[in-house]
Amino acid sequence: MSPTDTANELLKVRIWRGREQGRLVDYEIETRKNQTVLDVVTEIQHRLEPTLAYRFACRVGVCGSCAMTVNGRPRWACRTHIKNVVTDNTLTIEPLRNLPKLKDLVCDMAPFIETWQKAGAPFSGTATRHDKPAAVKPDSAMRLAADAALQCINCAVCYSACDVVNWNPDYIGPAGLNRAWTLINDVRHSKRELTFELAFGTGGCGSCHSHGNCTRHCPVELRPSESIAGLKRAAFSGLPEE
Amino acid sequence: MEKSLFLAQRITAMILAPLAIIHLGLTLFAVQGGLTATEILNRTQGNIGWALFYSLFVVCAAIHAPIGLRHVINEWTVMPRRWVNALVIMLGGVLLLLGLQAVAAVY
Ligand code: SF4
Numbered sequence: 377m378s379p380t381d382t383a384n385e386l387l388k389v390r391i392w393r394g395r396e397q398g399r400l401v402d403y404e405i406e407t408r409k410n411q412t413v414l415d416v417v418t419e420i421q422h423r424l425e426p427t428l429a430y431r432f433a434c435r436v437g438v439c440g441s442c443a444m445t446v447n448g449r450p451r452w453a454c455r456t457h458i459k460n461v462v463t464d465n466t467l468t469i470e471p472l473r474n475l476p477k478l479k480d481l482v483c484d485m486a487p488f489i490e491t492w493q494k495a496g497a498p499f500s501g502t503a504t505r506h507d508k509p510a511a512v513k514p515d516s517a518m519r520l521a522a523d524a525a526l527q528c529i530n531c532a533v534c535y536s537a538c539d540v541v542n543w544n545p546d547y548i549g550p551a552g553l554n555r556a557w558t559l560i561n562d563v564r565h566s567k568r569e570l571t572f573e574l575a576f577g578t579g580g581c582g583s584c585h586s587h588g589n590c591t592r593h594c595p596v597e598l599r600p601s602e603s604i605a606g607l608k609r610a611a612f613s614g615l616p617e618e
Numbered sequence: 619m620e621k622s623l624f625l626a627q628r629i630t631a632m633i634l635a636p637l638a639i640i641h642l643g644l645t646l647f648a649v650q651g652g653l654t655a656t657e658i659l660n661r662t663q664g665n666i667g668w669a670l671f672y673s674l675f676v677v678c679a680a681i682h683a684p685i686g687l688r689h690v691i692n693e694w695t696v697m698p699r700r701w702v703n704a705l706v707i708m709l710g711g712v713l714l715l716l717g718l719q720a721v722a723a724v725y
């Protein structure tokens with residue numbers, strides 16, 4: 377990094393250290409012109425705190441592994457520029473809410489992944505490898521509904537943003553229900569009825585308060601609350617049809 | 619089960635909304651110039667229309683409220699699910715009983 381990168385101002389960074397029991401530790405690094413939250417955490421680990429634990433992989437918003445709580449809101453660290461989130465020249469960085477804390481900024485993602493199973497997520501095909509690929513019309517209502525809800529990067533930002541997940545340990549949460557909605561709109565899925573039953577089971581979409589915090593925070597601009605509304609509507613109208 | 623409860627709650631809400639508006643509207647209208655028990659009884663006694671109106675109201679409320687309360691208790695307390703279910707079923711029964719009794723009393 378050349379000296380011109382820096383604006384010579386010091387950025388105050390408070391980072392959660394420890395597990396469930398832990399504390400915020402203060403660091404100071406130089407503010408740079410172009411700096412993401414992931415850059416900040418990386419710089420602190422490289423220069424000040426070699427034992428700091430955090431997760432990332434792609435650094436470009438594809439893998440979904442870098443989510444953390446930044447100044448109180450869940451965000452993807454690699455695509456969050458600090459100039460958009462810093463307040464009083466301070467960043468407070470904590471692990472995601474609603475997941476067990478493993479070490480520093482790293483959470484146990486297993487409970488989140490389990491909610492996908494609970495929502496009937498495994499795809500189960502109607503055809504074998506010997507059949508022709510199914511013809512799905514790109515402009516069919518089901519395809520359009522599924523399209524709008526695909527591309528989830530499994531980052532758990534929505535899961536962390538959802539208050540009902542926080543209150544109700546049975547609640548599947550936005551990402552799992554969003555996935556269920558894509559499946560019941562997939563003509564190739566042989567267990568649409570079962571997925572629908574599970575998505576509407578205990579802790580299913582009936583528990584959602586529709587306050588939309590998931591949609592507000594999803595970094596790839598999916599709308600889990602709309603998918604959940606679709607599931608609820610299907611309780612009246614039956615499974616979607618092509 | 620959850621789906622049936624969800625449907626029951628939403629359908630009763632759809633019925634309750636207009637009933638509640640009519641009830642409130644009527645109360646506001648009737649209360650002008652004071653309201654006496656005789657006045658109310660004059661309107662309701664022997665009037666099968668109002669009796670049916672309020673019976674429907676009571677039945678819907680007795681279905682709607684316990685389902686909502688069940689969610690609230692499950693979210694805010696650690697009470698075991700079965701207890702919660704028993705509690706809200708009882709609440710529904712009480713609402714139904716008291717409500718229908720009140721309807722019968724003014725009929
Ligand atoms: S809309 Fe539903 S899933 Fe989304 S944050 Fe609110 S309660 Fe959670």
Ligand code: SF4
Pocket residue numbers: 527528529530531532533534535550551554593594595596597598600
């Ligand atoms: S729906 Fe959005 S916020 Fe939720 S896990 Fe998927 S990409 Fe992340």
Ligand code: FES
Pocket residue numbers: 431432433434435436437438439440441442443452453454455
């Ligand atoms: S590191 Fe892959 S999404 Fe941020």
